[in-house]
Each structure stands twice: as C-alpha cells, then as structure tokens.
Amino acid sequence: MFEQGEYIVYGSTGVCKVEKVTTMDMDGVPGDKLYYILRPYHKEDREIFTPVDNKKTKMRKLLSSNEIKSYLNEFNELEDFEITKEKFREDNYKQCVRGCDFREILRLVKSLLKRKRSRFLSGKNFPSTDERYLKIAENILFSEISYVLKLSKNEVEDFFRTNMKEMATT
Template sequence: MFQVGEYIVCDHNGVCQVLAVTEMPELKKDVLYYQLEPVYSRGSRIFVPVDSNKLVMRRVFTEEEVETLLKEIPSIETIWISNEKKREEQYREVARKYDCREWVKIIKTIYLRKRNRRMEGKKTTYIDEKYMKLAEENLYGEISIPLKISPDRVERFIRNRIENKESE
C-alpha cells in the first residue's frame, strides 16, 4: 500500500502524489481509494481503488534506481521492426508497461530511426513523433522526481551523463 505523500506512477496519469487513502461511500462502501494528484497537472484529482489490478501503479524510481538505469542505457535494446503497423503495435505494447527501461527502449529506437530517416532525406513519421513525445514525457517526468530537477532538464542531464561515461 502506498503512503500519503508518496510519489507513484499511475498508468496513463503519469507521476502522481498520494494525497489521501480514504473510503468513498458515494462510490462503493468498504472500498479504500487513493486520492492522487498528477504532479504535472496540479489541481486535478484522481480516485483509484487501492486494490485495483486494472491500472499499473508503482512507486517512482529512487535515485539509486535512476543511477542504475543511466548506466544501463547504452545496453538497452531497441525495437527494430520494419513493418510500420507492427512497430506501432510494439510501441503500444511497450508503452502499456509504464516502465522506465521500456521508455528508454522507445526513445532510443525512435532517435536512431529519426537519424536514419534524416540521412535518407525522409521526414519522421507521425507514429514515431507520437510515441517519442509519450516516452519522453513519462520518462523525464518520473526521473525528475528523485533527481530533483525539472522534467525539461532531464534530457540534457541524461545526455551529459552518457557523454561523460563514454569519454572515461
């Protein structure tokens, strides 16, 4: 059970802070709900049953887990599927896990695809743009919490860490 004040990832709502654990008799008697506030949509409230198994809910990565992830980034595999429809299905399947390593997998894949397509004189596909945005928002939003930096500074932080590791 998550505690009040804790930051969690709640499925498609992204990073949320647990504001309360409460009953809501107007919805269902004898059922506890998390009252969540999405971190990047202040003022919104979400109520999720504590025992819900329909949504992905997990604790936000710790600083140590972020450090481990950063070290793993160069070895995280990409998704190479040439068929556009199958690639989108794979992106969707990976995204449903709401897992940082999976977000990195999508970002790496699309970064390399964009670079290759640019070299071929082609534009980035709508699907790649859509999933890149989704992956970046979720990954950067989550790891900004333990790093105590704003999400818009996370990409630069990651790039600097990877570049510094490569130059060692």
Template sequence: MYQIGQYIIYGNTGVCKVEGLVEKPPLGLYYILKPLYESGTIYTPAEHPKVFMRPVISRDEAEALIDQIPQVVAQPDRTKNLQELREHYRTATCSHNCADLTRLTMSIYAKKKEQEQRGRRFGQVDERFMKQAESILFGEFAVALGIPKEEVHTYISRRVEGLRTVQA
C-alpha cells in the same frame, strides 16, 4: 498501501503524488492522486486497482539506468503496418518499466535520425509515442533525481558523456 505524500507511477499518466485516502462506501478505500505534470485529481481504488501503480524508482536506480544507456542497442521498428507499430509501442509503454521506456525512446529517436538522413518525414505515430515515453520516463527520473523535468535530458547527456570520458 502507499503513504500520503509518496510519489507513484499511475498508468500512463506518469508520476502522481498520493494526496490522501478516502472511504467511498460501498466501494472501499480510494487514493486521491495529484498528477505532477498534468492538471486534475485522480480517485482510484486502493484495493484491487484497475490501473497499474508502483512506487517511483530510487535515485540509485535512475542513475544505474542512465549509466546503462551507452550499452542500449537502439533498434528502430521499420514495420510499415501502422496498427502493428501502434501495438508494439503501446506494449512497451504499458510495461511501465523504465528500461523498456529507455529502449523505446532510443529506438524511436534512432528511427527519427534515419528518416531525417533519408530526407523523409518522421511519422506521427512515432512522434506521439516518443513524446509519451519520454514524458513518462523523464517525469520519473526528475522525481528520482530531485531535478526539474526540463533538466532531465541535459542531466542524462552530461552523465553519459562523463561515462564516455572516463572509459576513453
């Protein structure tokens, strides 16, 4: 059971704060969740949830993931079949794993740079999933690191650059 005030990941909504717990007879206990970066309120079963939920990672876990970024090999998906591409991206975002989201974001970003260098337009599917993965990942990092979501990209860049300086 999650505690009131705890931050959790709720499906592809991203970070939510557990605002309360309410009994809904005959259905049972429901969490009242408040998304941090979206409006609205979510009521979801506390027992046998239908949507993936887990606690937000810790600061140490977030920093360890960021520190591993220089070793991540970005492999752009070059499939021409949009259905396959969507499914590949959906699978990665639905894993709810920060390492998978980091790899996905970096791979799509590498594809974007590749397309720009060739003078080609970046695909809408790629753009949509890159924004979705980044939003979920940066939202979780923001809570774990105790910084605003808008500052996460800068934080990551500085930390990775600092690692490169130390290693040089």
C-alpha cells in the same frame, strides 16, 4: 498499498502524488471500495481517481536515485526496442508505456529518438504515431528522473539530447 503523500508512477501518466486514499460516495460504487486520488507531478491542476485494486493500469513505487543512475549509465548500451511486426507497431508502443517498466520505456525512447534522427537524415517525416508515443514515453521517464534526481525537466532533456549526439558519432 501506497500511502497518502507518497509519490508513485501511475501507468502512462508518470509520476503522481497520492493525495488521499478514500472511499467514494457515489451511486453504484460499493461504500467499502478504496480509491487513490492522485495528482500528476508537473500537472497539479489535474486529479485522477483510481481504485486501489486497479488491475488495468499499472502502478509502482518510484525507483531509487541509484537505480535510475544505473539505467542512465547503460543508456548507450541498451538494445533497441523490438517491434514484433510492423503492423503491430502502435500496439507494441502502447503495451510498453502502459507496462510501467522504466528500462523498457527507456529502450523505447532511445529507439524512437534514433528512428527520428535516421528518418530526418534520409529526408523522411517521423510518423505521427511514433511522435505521440515518444512524447508519452518521455513524459513518463522525464517526470520520474526529474523528481527522483531533483533535476529540472530541461536538464533531463539535455541529457538525452547529448547522449543521442554521442550515439550518432559512434
């Protein structure tokens, strides 16, 4: 169980602060069932109420700064995110972002950025589904990197832009 005041990663929302662990006083809700009240990092005007024992949306502790740096150092060597079948592309994206696995989401971002660049260079549009999941995946990654490494979101975005340019020249 997470503690009040702790920062966690919550599903496709990204980094959230555990504002409170409490019961809910509502009809149809057992009085002893515990809930987290979460406040998304960078969107402090929102609140999320989720059961402590939520099995549908994954929650995890933040990675350490060393873990994040290790993943970022291997960014250019990461293998592409694999799409099993083209018709299941969106399902693969959805499963990845909901899975809350930093490395897999990093692979997805890398692959989508490469795909976007490739399509641009060949004069093709970037599909809206790809764009939507790129934004979701970037939000998850960038919020965790930004919070843990004490960087602004702009600094994190610059890192990815720089690394994508390096990949394009190799």
